[in-house]
Amino acid sequence: MKNRSHFGNGISVQPTTADKGCGGADFATALRLSPSEDLKPVTNKGPGPKDISEIASKIIGTAVFSLFILFAAGCVKEIAPEQPVSVDKSISPEAAPEETPVDQGPREEASRQLTEQGRKFLAAGNPDTAIRVLEQAISIDPNNGQNYYYLAEAWLSKEIAAEAREFNRLAELHLKNDAEWMIRIAQQADRIRELEK
């Protein structure tokens, strides 16, 4: 998962801090109704009482409604496995790059294919070719954290800890929202530390 929530109905919300996921605790961030307002410091003396109650009731009403929508949509995302959003590129190719979700566009798909090839070379005991192919994968999609993970694996198998460590960190940077991968990255970091001894 990247720094972007994507809901099945095509709405895209971009929080400016790390994505907290479906129906997560920090819905104020997800709401983003008015950036400056919801970050205002708590210590305010308060404007006139009339304005407050009107504004407050408006806010609360909108908030509750929006929360409901977001919860529903967000949870739908989790229940239904993610389908690639089929943006018909033949109709509006210019719009395609923004509409296509980051995870699932053809660029990412092409990169993934190379990641898989790289992984296979690694499994076959051929780290040098794996590295070459993973470099290609990075050139197509530099945000794919798995590429860095497998690069770290390749350098580990060549017993060069310095490079492995750097790539492991890059993997961590890009896969920070994926719990499963974070576990693997942490385990890889342990193995790198072992090698450094």
Added chain:
Amino acid sequence: MSKKILISLLLTLLLVTGSIVVYGWHLSNGVEQRFAARRWSIPSRVYSDTTLLYPGQYINRRLFQEKLLNLDYRKVLSPPTKKGEMQINAGSIRIFLNDLRTPWNNREGFPIQIVLAEGQIKNIKRTDRNEALSLLELEPEEIMLFFGPERERRRLVTLSQVPAHLIFAVLAAEDHRFYQHRGIDPRGILRALMTNLRQGSIRQGGSTLTQQLAKNYFLTPDRTLRRKLKEILLSVAIEFKYEKDEILEIYLNEIYLGQKGADSINGVGEASYFYFGKPVEDLSRSEAATIAGLIRAPNHYSPYQDKRRCRARRNSVLQAMETRGWITETELHADLRAPVTVAGYMVHAKTAPYFIDYLSEQLDHLYRPEDLTSLGLSIYTTLDTQVQKAAERALENGLIRLEESNPDLKREDPGEKLQGAIAVIQPKTGYVLAMVGGRNYSTSQFNRITQAKRQPGSAFKPFVYLAALDKFNPASMLSNETIAYTVEGRRWEPKNFEEATEPRVSMRTALKMSYNRATVDLAMRTGLDRIVAITSRFHFSTPLKNYPSLALGAFEVIPLELARAYCVFAADGVQSYPLSLKDVTDEAGYVLKQKHLKIERLISPAKAFIMTSMLESVVSEGTARSLKNQGISWPVAGKTGTTNDFRDAWFVGYTPDILTLVWVGFDNGDPIMATGSSAALPIWADLMKSIPRYISKNKFSQPPGVQRQTVCRESGMLAVADACPERLDEYFLEGRAPDEFCPLHKKSGFKDQFIKGIKNLFNEE
């Protein structure tokens, strides 16, 4: 007396025989030297990178089609049926791919169809299996050969690789008793003699294959009797030293078979590619006969010169093969009817000469020049020929535009003309995609990307700001007022480019508008030693001095190193080694050397992001904001650079995928009377717009360690709601956001709020 005559005759005979034997022995030693071990100079070949294609990719159709032509794909009118053919239609391109042979990918060629619309690849299909492809790798272009002085192109083959029908064809055409004679063929000579006598001129050479080899050995084409005798002796010597098969193999690799521009085509391995675009193993019978027929006079019988003559010669070879019983009558009749179809070729202009020079410097550390010209190595690089072409064109057009708009910039002497340089790097891999070291390589081979030392001017400022990030943040206020500094006893007063500027500006504003005074203020408060310490991590090879003018880039850098340094911002704080050489393999494809992506973390991802964010402001609102009007609407971070007296104009700009540095100036330091944004920026824009495959339009992704807060524009401190008139969201290193509220603006009391509320009511009506 007769006894004496007899003895002297015998002695003479002995002497003559003796000298002949000695001479023959001497010659045969020379043969050993020449033909043993390293027999030929096989030039090493340099290749560009492969090209990756996938559906949804934006492409520049013109550049793509040029690439296909450079890969020697030839246009056909109907769907391609053979490797190396392509059919170009309005909405699609059909290609029968050539084989791909690189150290990391080996695949046979197959037919594909690429559907294109509106500058984008819609889909790629493998047409023989009706299979959609999500990724396709196109073979690399040969961009350079390292020749010895003879400029011989050659691809070595072993006898086992050569198909039987080619051997038969060669024997039928040149020496059908090769396996029977002992170097010279008396019957052949006799027949030739008879023919020559009958014709009244030398029509037939009567030379065996061995004699032809011997003739080649001497290199100079004398036709004296003495030379003929030497050849005969040498032929006998060769037959003595080598087996028939060995001799044949040498012959097939040695023989001259045509001309490609200034380069000669030698050996059947090279000839089969040159004429038919395929390896020798794949030659058909009629193609083999064509090549064998060329031996007699390659340029006279060349299919590129005269197809009819070529065909006639081919057919006579085929006839000879049938006469010998080496092909059947049926086969003969089929082959006689076959047309002569050739691959075609292009003699290319020099590709990426500055890049090649840069590459050569690295190869020099690995291989001696004689190795490069003789070992037949394959050298795989990172060059993207499409980007290279686009860069060369953008530079030339941009410089011409500048000269047109300001005739004072024109120069008569080509060596003194306005110059420029471009480097294109992928920040996350360090791959050098393109390098243009100057406007015209034939006029000046000086590589302004790797050899020039120029002042970066304000293009250096980001490094000052980076060094300041530990103490300051993008909202920190800096003094933009006139301050005089004393440097080594002398007074120095930095000036801003535009005079009418605010007295206090934020760090972000100072960088985006490139205010000199505010930058110097920042530098002095950060500490010049600190700036030098941080910047020296970035691998600048030129010295940095801790003078205040350091902040304004008043020292020299090598442009490639500046580009490399900016890559750190583009790659989450990591610096990659700039890679131009990827792999080196020997003739057999065995990998000798591999260079990989090597990275070093210089700064945290959070700092890199904040720098990038400020550099995005340069493009969205600052000195590079005219990019918007040049068709660039996607996220770009960058910095313009202009030096004192307008001697250098720079723009270094990047996206998450690609970084390009552009420099413009005169070699002799004459002022160009233009800024980074007016001289270098348009060239950058031109180039980036012509390489859509590298433009993902993605935003720069925010890493952990960065937080966003609302601050007051005037004070740079936490904004007070309903009090601070101008508020903005700013990025900070986590934990470094200001924790105090703006002291300049106070919240109004209850009474004021009430009056304000009433006023608002009336205003709404």
